[in-house]
Amino acid sequence: MDISTLSEKINHTLSTLRYGEHPVELYEPIRYIMALSGKRIRPLLVLLAAKMYHDDVDKALLPAAAVEVFHNFTLMHDDIMDKAPLRRGEQTVHEKWNANTAILSGDVMVVRAYQLLLGVEQDKLAQVLELFSETAAQVCEGQQLDMNFEQREQVSIQEYIRMITLKTAVLLGFSLELGAILQNAPLSDAEHLKAFGDNVGIAFQLRDDLLDVYGDKAKFGKQVGGDILSDKKTYLMLTALEQANEQQRQTIISWRDKTDDSIAEEKVEAITAVYNQLNIRHQTEQQIDRYFQKALHHLDAIQLPEERKSTIRGLALQLMERDS
Amino acid sequence: MDISTLSEKINHTLSTLRYGEHPVELYEPIRYIMALSGKRIRPLLVLLAAKMYHDDVDKALLPAAAVEVFHNFTLMHDDIMDKAPLRRGEQTVHEKWNANTAILSGDVMVVRAYQLLLGVEQDKLAQVLELFSETAAQVCEGQQLDMNFEQREQVSIQEYIRMITLKTAVLLGFSLELGAILQNAPLSDAEHLKAFGDNVGIAFQLRDDLLDVYGDKAKFGKQVGGDILSDKKTYLMLTALEQANEQQRQTIISWRDKTDDSIAEEKVEAITAVYNQLNIRHQTEQQIDRYFQKALHHLDAIQLPEERKSTIRGLALQLMERDS
CATH class of the missing domain: 1.10.600.10 (Farnesyl Diphosphate Synthase)
Known part of the structure; x- marks a missing residue:
């Protein structure tokens, strides 16, 4: 089935x-x-x-x-x-x-x-x-x-x-x-599945944050930069704010509350430029991978033959849009 | 206890x-x-x-x-x-x-x-x-x-x-x-108690409607006629509307949506006068009594010695503010 x-x-x-x-x-x-x-x-x-x-x-x-x-x-x-x-x-x-x-x-x-x-x-x-x-x-x-x-x-x-x-x-x-x-x-299996799901869930949400900025517009089906436009405190934004120098911080702050359509493209470009300077994309990808690996360790810990776990493993990979 | x-x-x-x-x-x-x-x-x-x-x-x-x-x-x-x-x-x-x-x-x-x-x-x-x-x-x-x-x-x-x-x-x-x-x-007892509670609840709500108009202001602790002022469709109002002649109906309708404090007393008096003409107080009291009696029949149907039922019976009487 x-x-x-x-x-x-x-x-x-x-x-x-x-x-x-x-x-x-x-x-x-x-x-x-x-x-x-x-x-x-x-x-x-x-x-x-x-x-x-x-x-x-x-x-x-x-x-x-x-x-x-x-x-x-x-x-x-x-x-x-x-x-x-x-x-x-x-x-x-x-x-x-x-x-x-x-x-x-x-x-x-x-x-x-x-x-x-x-x-x-x-x-x-x-x-x-x-x-x-x-x-x-x-x-x-x-x-x-x-x-x-x-x-x-x-x-x-x-x-x-x-x-x-x-x-x-x-x-x-x-x-x-x-x-x-x-x-x-077994209770321990149920707990490992729970932990697997929690960690996949975190990775999936972080990936959602990432794709808002770096996603393929056609594939993602949403406006690129929607989170940036609405000043959403995503993982990318919070990481950038934590690591920004004074000038970068000022750039980010200067765009806040500016939600007018006419400046949308400029705003997304400006914030993305700061993200790029700070290597936020790579850092987010690393974080996603960390949670995903943590999830997989919990799946590995379950004492069942691999064929019993492969569908769930495959679905998780698919959610992450990864091959392995 | x-x-x-x-x-x-x-x-x-x-x-x-x-x-x-x-x-x-x-x-x-x-x-x-x-x-x-x-x-x-x-x-x-x-x-x-x-x-x-x-x-x-x-x-x-x-x-x-x-x-x-x-x-x-x-x-x-x-x-x-x-x-x-x-x-x-x-x-x-x-x-x-x-x-x-x-x-x-x-x-x-x-x-x-x-x-x-x-x-x-x-x-x-x-x-x-x-x-x-x-x-x-x-x-x-x-x-x-x-x-x-x-x-x-x-x-x-x-x-x-x-x-x-x-x-x-x-x-x-x-x-x-x-x-x-x-x-x-026993299941049948639980069902009788449920029916007792349902009927006491209906009687209690009808009594609440009644006291809004005919209650002792000091005792009741609310403004008399609050339901009338806010055009609430209470048991009294719905009964009055059902039984009103054309003139009485016009009186009721003419006061609708008039919620100003300055005419509050006049409005309550006018609607109460219609209630009095239609004998709404007595009809409501009869209806309350009907539900209360129905409730008591369910309590009576429970196969327990009266001393086991007397506290609940007493509470119901108290909720109705009745002696028996």
Whole structure:
């Protein structure tokens, strides 16, 4: 069974979910956001981890759906907080309806996510729900830190890594851990998969930061330099600020809050020039590699034949767009 | 052990809860709203139901706290949606901090509420969490209906009862059901307690509507006629609209959207006069009594000696401010 077969299973499961009917104002936004088909990477990780331990992964389908529903809840609420107009090219829920609807529909999604986990075998239920809850709270902590950082003058690299770990990485780690636990994997394997996922998640977010500046525009599908234009405190920006001399620092600061379209190209060029002077691209690539290698060490530590690990290894490489 | 001893246990338990520390912006609002001491009626219902079946209620303490944390989550999010400036005489969370903080802190509270339920015995956990989740979703449905009704011209009495059932009553019913389940009460008893709580909850909300107009100002502690001034579609207003002749209907409609302080007294008097003409007070009292009697029938149906039921019966009478 390859990844596309598992993806089909996920899409089929998601298409069968019933969130509720009345009042329609509460449930329609849930169906809407769940239909904006994302990559479904988290449920895929649940199934891939489950498949390492048993070929039959059907018992992991509803738990996998739970993670996807929870993830989409965070998108719905984050979009309100970030005042984002678009999500996956479509109107966000608070734009299409209103903020109150997005708050309340999101609240119900958390509840539905928990309900999707209630079919887990009785002797594992408390453990799974505790890990899920801890992860869920961490994702909220990460979102709060992200909002805090926007208001702050200085953010250290360490704080930034902590933020992306909580906001993005831990849910990827939990997805793998969940799949393993559901199939009675040894505790140490579940922990290694969790650590693998966390570290891949950090590497993936750093890569996202990198591609915003150095990505192939056509391939990446976003405007190059979007983070620069919006003054986002990315790994690249924070590293540059930490290493800049006085002149470079002044250059960066002088461009802050200038978000007008007419100077966009000039701004991106100016900041990128500072990045180039400081060799930020190479440093970021090195950092990404460090987290990716750390992830792979955890995968290596799992006592299973390589053929059981190769699909997950391959997916991680693919996420990193690397050959090996 | 009387009610005040149980209340002390609840307050002690709530005071020991740890929601989290970092980032402080996420967790401080939770401590703030949980410290605005409400009546703690829901956790008290959990313990009172538990006590009907076993004198030792300690295993119900954390589940009782879970219900209180969930209830306060709904207050935090409802206050954003209703743009309420005050809660229990203090600034609401979105006023003291901001809406984003109130959204995100509320989200974590849902997660913490679930976590507080995870200590429930393994063989009851899935059942308890399913009932809790269903109740939680219903509370959200009730809030959505309440918001819908504000935008609508017409709301039937039946729809209104459905709304307050979901928004207010089902969590009271669940609280009692939870206490019973935790002590291995017979299923039919748990169901009767649930129905008792639901019906007391409806009666209590109708009484709240009634007291807004006909309450003793000093005793009630709120401005008399607040619902009238804000054009709230209460049981009284909807009943009046249903039964009004053309002239009475015109009187009601002519006062709509007039919320200025200078005409407040005149507005309350005019609408109250219509209520008096239509005998709305007596009709509402009858309806309250109908739900209260229905509640008592469910309490009567429970196969326990009366002394085991007398505290809950007494509390319900007290909530209704009745002697018998």
